[in-house]
Amino acid sequence: MxxxxxxxxxxxxxxxxxxxxxxxxxxxxxxxxxxxxxxxxxxxxxxxxxxxxxxxxxxxxxxxxxxxxxxxxxxxxxxxxxxxxxxxxxxxxxxxxxxxxxSFELSMPFIWKHLPYLVTQGVVTTIYVSAISLIFASIIAVVGAISKLSSNGFAYGIASFYTSFFRGLPALMQIYLIYLGLPQLGIVIDAVPAGVLALSLCYGAYMTEIFRSGIASIDRGQWEASRAMGFGFGLSMRKIVLPQALPVTIPPMGNMFISMVKDSSLVSVLGVWELSFLARTIGQPTFHVLEMLLSASLIYWILTILLELLQSRIELHYNKSKVK
Structure with a gap:
């Protein structure tokens, strides 16, 4: 070879x-x-x-x-x-x-001094916010996908309005609307839950279409066979449809999670101590903002590389299962 x-x-x-x-x-x-x-x-x-x-x-x-x-x-x-x-x-x-x-003539001692804090505090918060948001976004997406595939006009109308609205607004605007708008209704939540809620609703709208296409790719005969065996709707989805749709949705889901890790920097406008917020906060008092921002950028890059490797491993696992 x-x-x-x-x-x-x-x-x-x-x-x-x-x-x-x-x-x-x-x-x-x-x-x-x-x-x-x-x-x-x-x-x-x-x-x-x-x-x-x-x-x-x-x-x-x-x-x-x-x-x-x-x-x-x-x-x-x-x-x-x-x-x-x-x-x-x-x-x-x-x-x-x-x-x-x-060529930027960066202060390397300053970077090495504050890099551990960026990793222990900023990276942990970033991954925490992204992971929790992904879980809630997946739940929302599954419900939205089923609603958009149903023949119930009420469910389809709510799901289509939801995806249209949250895919049509910038993520930063959604964060502001939730954090500043909900208190007008008497619902006051902290910065981290507000950021998680905003990211969940935003990415849930995109992931709804991913799950919808994945479920729609399953042959209609699978549904008919499950009903002939006496399976209800929930059992059919859990045991037959979703396991087969999962390999189709893994690549776009991986891309969504990578994007969510980067877009989690938007919650820094709420004062959440994630990676971008800490980079600016540490660098501004001593005018070393560029050093911290470049450090944060490299950390984001490393995180995305690790997530890409994880995604490729998961895809390889399902491809081997498919071959068998």
Whole structure:
């Protein structure tokens, strides 16, 4: 398998159209980087030194070097296996991102000092709010999906109005309406329950359509067979329909949870001590807001990567079950 991958890569690299494309990329990058002006010179100054003047000749030479290295990297990567190619590209992009952040002249001691508190307090609160919201949103979504699939006009009308309203308003607006609007009706709730309620209603509307499509994908004969066996509606849903619809809904559900983790930052407007709120609160007194915001951004990214891995494992499990 390794030999086959290598041979295929060599064939691709030595095709005339591929070589021609490499030259086209080189000259395109040279042209684009020259348009960037002095930014190209500043990009290479840490490597080459202060002797660069930023003139047209310097820009052209540096642009050509960057373009040539980029295309050489592209050709050499083509000889590796697919997983190795992906790993190399990820590593190179990560190095470029770190170099980009390093140009901000961040205070690393300040970051390392407050990073544990961001993780222990901010991440825990973020995951807590997101997980509780996901549970309630799933319950709402199942009820809404069943209502939209029913022939009862009253149930369908309520479910369709709910999905239309909460999918039509921004999540931040919903948070404000619930936190500031409910007290007008005599219902006063704290910031965390208000944020959980807002996220649950918001994402429940989107997930309603996910569950509706998943349930609708089950063959009608499954319902008829369950009724012939004497199963009621609830037992049919719990034992037959939902277990079969679950694999269909896992990918979009995973995407919803990832989005919910990021959108949980919106509850910071209510003073909830989640990741974004703590990042701003810690950084503002000492004017290190950028350090804390970048740290919070990297933590969000790591959380989403972990959730993507978890989602892929769950999908793989159901795919194996389906094969069996």
């Amino acid at each position: 390794i030999y086959q991958d290598t041979v295929e890569s060599e064939v691709i690299v030595h095709k005339p159209w591929f070589v021609g494309s490499i030259f086209a990329v080189v000259f395109t990058l040279v042209f684009v980087l020259n348009l960037a002006g002095t930014a190209v010179v500043e990009l290479m100054r840490p490597i080459i030194g202060d002797q660069l003047q930023g003139g047209l000749s310097d820009r052209f030479v540096i642009s050509f070097i960057i373009a040539f290295l980029f295309c050489l990297n592209l050709v050499l990567i083509g000889y590796a296996r697919l997983k190795v190619q992906i790993g190399i590209v990820w590593f190179q992009l990560l190095v470029l991102f770190l170099a980009f952040f390093d």
